[in-house]
Amino acid sequence: xLTKHEILSSLLNTTFARQSSPSGTRSITASFExxxxxxxxxxxxxxxxxxxxxxxxxxxxxxxxxxxxxKISELKxxxxxxxxxxxxxxxxxxxxxVEILPGAIxxxxxxxxxxxxxxxxxQD
Numbered sequence: 001x002l003t004k005h006e007i008l009s010s011l012l013n014t015t016f017a018r019q020s021s022p023s024g025t026r027s028i029t030a031s032f033e034x035x036x037x038x039x040x041x042x043x044x045x046x047x048x049x050x051x052x053x054x055x056x057x058x059x060x061x062x063x064x065x066x067x068x069x070x071k072i073s074e075l076k077x078x079x080x081x082x083x084x085x086x087x088x089x090x091x092x093x094x095x096x097x098v099e100i101l102p103g104a105i106x107x108x109x110x111x112x113x114x115x116x117x118x119x120x121x122x123q124d
Contacts, residue, residue, distance in 0.1 A: 004122065005032060008087075011078050028071055035122040036092065040115065041068055045098075047110040053098070061096065064116040072120070088123040 012030035026043035041064050047053045072089065079087040096116040103111060 007079060007082060008032075008037065008075070008122075011075055011082075026067070028067065037089065037120045037122060039068055039071060039118045039120070041117075043114045045112050045114045047112065049108040049110065053100075053110065053112075057098070060114050061116075064096065064114065068116065068118050072118075089120040090123055091118060092121050093117070093119040 009032070026041065029040045029042075031038050031040075043060070043064065045056070045060055047056055076087045076089070079085070094117070096114065099113040099115070101111045101113065103109075
């Protein structure tokens, strides 16, 4: 019989790009550390200009949270389908960051990596 970690690992395996976006601009990866599941979202974003970063961040954050929430719901649903048990997760930590990539000095458009990390505790 497979353990909870083995089942979740197989459901979260994105080796063959099952979870990447069709345009290839975002991804979700997962890892375990004990009973803590870490989901990492990464996306390439484009800002209209230096002063547009703050204005566009709300939409970018909302999109990331929605994608991660959908992933967690999909994971819970698949887990229940396979095992018949309910998967209980408690959010322990959530954080994000933006890394502006170097570009032409006078180019108004800015490209960046947006990253969000969710840590969830597996509960019995």
